[in-house]
Amino acid sequence: MPVDQIPIGTFSQITRLSQKALRLYDERGLLVPAARDICTGYRYYTFAQVERGIRIRHLLWLGFGLSEVETILDARERGDAGTIRDLFRARLAETEREVGRLHAIAEVLRVQDPLNGGFRMSITEPVIKEIPSLRALSRRERGVYQEAIPRLIGELCAYVYPADGRQPAARVAGPIMFVCHDEEYRETDADIEVAIPITGSVNLDGSAIEVRTLPGGRFVSVLHTGPYGGVGKAYERLFAYMGEHGLAPAGPSRELYLNDPAEVPEDELMTEVQFPVTDLPLSP
Incomplete structure (x- = not known):
């Protein structure tokens, strides 16, 4: 040899x-x-x-x-x-998403309530609300929830509150919300919209952000307090309530983020989950 x-x-x-x-x-x-x-x-x-x-x-x-x-x-x-460079950049983004997911898991395990599935949280009883149509700044794209939602929120906030000290581009009239247009959970290629209700005139100035009207109507709503990872329990409670009261979903669900994760602990995060509903037809 x-x-x-x-x-x-x-x-x-x-x-x-x-x-x-x-x-x-x-x-x-x-x-x-x-x-x-x-x-x-x-x-x-x-x-x-x-x-x-x-x-x-x-x-x-x-x-x-x-x-x-x-x-x-x-x-x-x-x-x-x-x-x-492109492949390394994509791999870095994927790794950072995984790191964030693992940090969230570690935090839940650190403070878990074993009798509540690992989450410290509370969910209010569902209520029916009549919600008017809302004029809102909106960004919509396909992507991964954990990456796209915080990034789109950042883009909208940067637009509304310019870092260079200019006057706000719009007057905010409600909390930031995530609108889910998919009928099922998607690991990737999810149809994601983030919106901020506004009033008054707005100058889009060639931005990818648009102004649109979110439809109003009858919504069933619950308030979830706790880590975002436990919001699924709120959906579980909503669907149970809809089944008990002969209601069916009538459009995309919404998650309204009522406080800032940079300012409060995870177990104090407040998320209102809303589902537009309609009455199920009566059986003959």
């Missing part, structure tokens, strides 16, 4: 990639052995391939999938830094 050929077992030890993984990378063309024994099929690598093997392991450790690893390594060979 030539001195510059490394058996797959030794190469596995050097790169910290299992032999099973190396066989898979060979099949995918990601890391093809420099030589193969004709009789046994045994794989041999060169010292020049060690760097690529270590780079693959590092990218996998960062959380990239194999297809992304292939794209990154191909881009590196072409000198395409832009593609690599």
Whole structure:
């Protein structure tokens, strides 16, 4: 065996990639052995391939999938830094979302109430409200709830309260709200709208923000106090109430954020959940 050929077992030890993984990378063309024994099929690598093997392991450790690893390594060979930057930026955003989710889980576990599913919270009894139509600043897009909602809130707040000291772009007439247009929960590609009720004139100045009228009508409402992660219990209570009173959803639900998470502890966060409703038809 030539001195510059490394058996797959030794190469596995050097790169910290299992032999099973190396066989898979060979099949995918990601890391093809420099030589193969004709009789046994045994794989041999060169010292020049060690760097690529270590780079693959590092990218996998960062959380990239194999297809992304292939794209990154191909881009590196072409000198395409832009593609690599875009992939790293997307991976960073995904990692930060996961970090935020894990921090929220850790906080719930730290202060959990075992008899209440891990949440310190309270939910008021549902009430029926007649809510007028609302003129509102709105931003709507598809995305991931945990990332899109706080970002869209930030964009609307920055527009209403300019950081450069200019006069507010609009007069706020109610709490920030999230309007859910999907009929089911979506991990990705959710139809997300964030809105702030306003009065008076507003200058959009070419912004992606728009002014629209949120429809009024009859809504069933509850007030949830506690971490945002427990708001699902409010929906559970609303749907139970609708079933008990012969009501059916008649449009998108709304979550109204009544205080600022930067100013109050998680267990004091107040979220009003509203659902437009209509009477179910009477059975014949």
